[in-house]
Amino acid sequence: MSLRVLVGCKRVIDYAVKIRVRPDKLGVVTDGVKHSMNPFDEIAIEEAVRLKEKKIAKEVIAVSCGPTQAQETIRTALAMGADRGIHVEIPAKEMEKLEPLHVSKILAKLAEQEQAELVIVGKQAIDDDSNATAQMTAALLDWPQATFASKLEKTDGELEVTREVDGGLETIKVKLPAVVSSDLRLNEPRYATLPNIMKAKKKKIAKMKPKDLGVDLASHLEVVEVVDPPTREAGIKVEDVDTLVTKLKDAGRI
Amino acid sequence: MSLRTQVIQLYKNLLYMGREYPMGYDYFRDKLKRAFLKNRHETDPQKIREMINRGEYVIKEIEALYMLRKYRTMKRRYYDEETNITAPPPLTKDAAQ
Numbered sequence: 001m002s003l004r005v006l007v008g009c010k011r012v013i014d015y016a017v018k019i020r021v022r023p024d025k026l027g028v029v030t031d032g033v034k035h036s037m038n039p040f041d042e043i044a045i046e047e048a049v050r051l052k053e054k055k056i057a058k059e060v061i062a063v064s065c066g067p068t069q070a071q072e073t074i075r076t077a078l079a080m081g082a083d084r085g086i087h088v089e090i091p092a093k094e095m096e097k098l099e100p101l102h103v104s105k106i107l108a109k110l111a112e113q114e115q116a117e118l119v120i121v122g123k124q125a126i127d128d129d130s131n132a133t134a135q136m137t138a139a140l141l142d143w144p145q146a147t148f149a150s151k152l153e154k155t156d157g158e159l160e161v162t163r164e165v166d167g168g169l170e171t172i173k174v175k176l177p178a179v180v181s182s183d184l185r186l187n188e189p190r191y192a193t194l195p196n197i198m199k200a201k202k203k204k205i206a207k208m209k210p211k212d213l214g215v216d217l218a219s220h221l222e223v224v225e226v227v228d229p230p231t232r233e234a235g236i237k238v239e240d241v242d243t244l245v246t247k248l249k250d251a252g253r254i
Numbered sequence: 255m256s257l258r259t260q261v262i263q264l265y266k267n268l269l270y271m272g273r274e275y276p277m278g279y280d281y282f283r284d285k286l287k288r289a290f291l292k293n294r295h296e297t298d299p300q301k302i303r304e305m306i307n308r309g310e311y312v313i314k315e316i317e318a319l320y321m322l323r324k325y326r327t328m329k330r331r332y333y334d335e336e337t338n339i340t341a342p343p344p345l346t347k348d349a350a351q
Binding site (some may be wrong): 015016039040126186188189190191193195222 | 274
């Protein structure tokens with residue numbers, strides 16, 4: 001009942017947008033492109049809000065690191081039912097170089113500051129697909145982690161989490177406080193409707209800088225090149241079964 | 255809230271929902287406007303209430319549509335549907351006969 005939940009939500013290029021590589025090949029075009037909340041983070045928010053509705057959690061805090069526009073993402077989270085937001089301001093220029101480790105440090109620090117007992121994040125963001133923030137946050141806090149959650153249940157001081165692993169499901173118990181990362185099938189996130197977005201404008205968003213949290217944003221990684229995925233090669237028609245078999249053999253399929 | 259305000263509110267909410275409509279916002283707005291104009295002379299409060307309910311239902315339907323679309327895209331992108339062709343186990347002599 002006294003659980004305070006910290007949820008991370010990232011502003012990413014909308015899932016429906018066709019991604020274009022920048023001419024300098026060091027990133028993708030983001031100017032004038034529609035952005036929205038990372039779908040896996042929506043699932044994370046939804047789970048936190050459901051915990052609150054079940055009276056398991058008492059407060060849901062949505063955190064986003066990014067430029068000014070990240071506030072819109074937080075606003076969406078608030079419209080979905082989060083209680084308040086924290087916006088960690090990072091200028092667009094630095095945002096490109098922001099690494100999962102930085103975000104993990106920020107989240108870990110905030111979790112301590114806010115005395116959160118549960119951190120829920122999406123398993124990965126659909127822009128960089130790092131799949132690292134939850135794991136590193138857990139490591140930094142020295143909390144247990146339950147990644148790729150597809151079901152979450154609270155028992156006494158523990159969480160029973162069903163995880164999606166290769167070839168099946170795994171059920172684990174973790175002691176609280178803990179870090180959870182959400183998989184696609186955890187829940188079906190609600191839509192942030194216009195009336196709820198309006199209501200969310202009354203909720204508070206605290207602003208801070210990474211410096212305030214004592215997090216250094218020095219890069220450890222360097223982007224060498226960003227390229228489009230290879231285009232799918234055209235198929236061919238074969239005359240008869242024998243040719244098909246030969247072709248498949250050549251392709252190493254049989 | 256008066257019925258008039260409710261109708262205006264419904265119209266605004268529907269417009270908001272139409273921003274990501276698969277056939278485009280303009281198409282959606284056009285249809286929406288026509289649907290509202292068609293019934294603008296309705297004065298029976300009972301009927302207006304029924305229509306508002308129908309509008310609310312449409313909002314729910316669009317929400318479901320968006321959710322499903324996103325879910326399916328994510329599923330296709332991130333979860334293998336195991337379409338790789340793999341060789342069947344070699345036929346034993348018995349099975350071949």
